[in-house]
Amino acid sequence: EAGVVQSPRYKIIEKKQPVAFWCNPISGHNTLYWYRQNLGQGPELLIRYENEEAVDDSQLPKDRFSAERLKGVDSTLKIQPAELGDSAVYLCASSYGQASLKIYEQYFGPGTRLTVT
Amino acid sequence: AQKITQTQPGMFVQEKEAVTLDCTYDTSDPSYGLFWYKQPSSGEMIFLIYQGSYDQQNATEGRYSLNFQKARKSANLVISASQLGDSAMYFCAVSNTGGFKTIFGAGTRLFVKA
Numbered sequence: 001e002a003g004v005v006q007s008p009r010y011k012i013i014e015k016k017q018p019v020a021f022w023c024n025p026i027s028g029h030n031t032l033y034w035y036r037q038n039l040g041q042g043p044e045l046l047i048r049y050e051n052e053e054a055v056d057d058s059q060l061p062k063d064r065f066s067a068e069r070l071k072g073v074d075s076t077l078k079i080q081p082a083e084l085g086d087s088a089v090y091l092c093a094s095s096y097g098q099a100s101l102k103i104y105e106q107y108f109g110p111g112t113r114l115t116v117t
Numbered sequence: 118a119q120k121i122t123q124t125q126p127g128m129f130v131q132e133k134e135a136v137t138l139d140c141t142y143d144t145s146d147p148s149y150g151l152f153w154y155k156q157p158s159s160g161e162m163i164f165l166i167y168q169g170s171y172d173q174q175n176a177t178e179g180r181y182s183l184n185f186q187k188a189r190k191s192a193n194l195v196i197s198a199s200q201l202g203d204s205a206m207y208f209c210a211v212s213n214t215g216g217f218k219t220i221f222g223a224g225t226r227l228f229v230k231a
Contacts, residue, residue, distance in 0.1 A: 110160055
C-alpha cells in the first residue's frame with residue numbers, strides 16, 4: 001500500500017513570494033490533515049478535511065494561507081505571500097474518516113521543508 | 118482543551134537496554150486516544166502505538182509498550198531492547214473521540230549508544 005505522498009520535499013523562496021504544497025493521501029482515507037512543524041516542536045494542526053469539506057480550519061492563518069481538496073482526494077496548501085516566520089516543515093497526514101467513534105491513527109507523509117529567506 | 122507534556126528533551130540509552138519516555142496529558146474529553154509517533158531524521162512521522170482511554174490493558178506493539186496510568190494522566194512509552202535505529206524524536210499525542218483534534222507534545226530526542 002502506498003503511503004502519503006507529498007511534494008516538493010524542499011522549497012526555498014524569498015519572502016513575499018507564493019508557494020504551494022501538494023499532498024496525495026492513502027487510498028480510502030477520507031480525512032486529510034495539514035500540520036506545520038516548527039523546529040524543535042511537535043506538529044500543529046492547520047486544517048482538517050473530511051472528504052472535500054474543510055471541517056476544522058481554526059488554526060489556519062486565513063490572511064495568507066489557503067487550502068483545497070478537490071474531489072476529496074489530493075490537497076494543496078498555499079501561502080501567499082510567504083513571510084520569514086513561515087519557515088517550517090509542512091506535514092500532510094491522512095486517516096480513516098469518522099465512520100464511528102473509533103479513534104484512528106494518522107499516517108504522515110515525509111513533509112515539505114520550507115525555507116523563507 | 119487538550120495538552121501534552123513531554124518533560125525529557127533528550128534521553129540517552131545503551132543499545133539493548135530498555136528506556137521509558139515520559140508523557141503526561143490533560144484533556145476534558147471523557148473518551149480519548151493516546152498515540153506515540155517516531156520521527157527519524159528523514160522527517161516522516163511513523164505511528165508506533167495507540168491506547169484508548171477505556172482500554173483495560175496496556176497496549177503493546179513488538180518492542181513498544183505503553184504504560185497507561187489513567188488516574189495520573191500518564192502514557193509513558195517503553196522501548197525494550199533498544200536498537201541503534203531507535204535514535205529519533207518521539208512524540209506523544211492525544212486525540213479526542215473521532216480523532217478530530219490531535220495535540221502533539223514537544224517531543225523527546227532519544228539517542229541510542231553502541
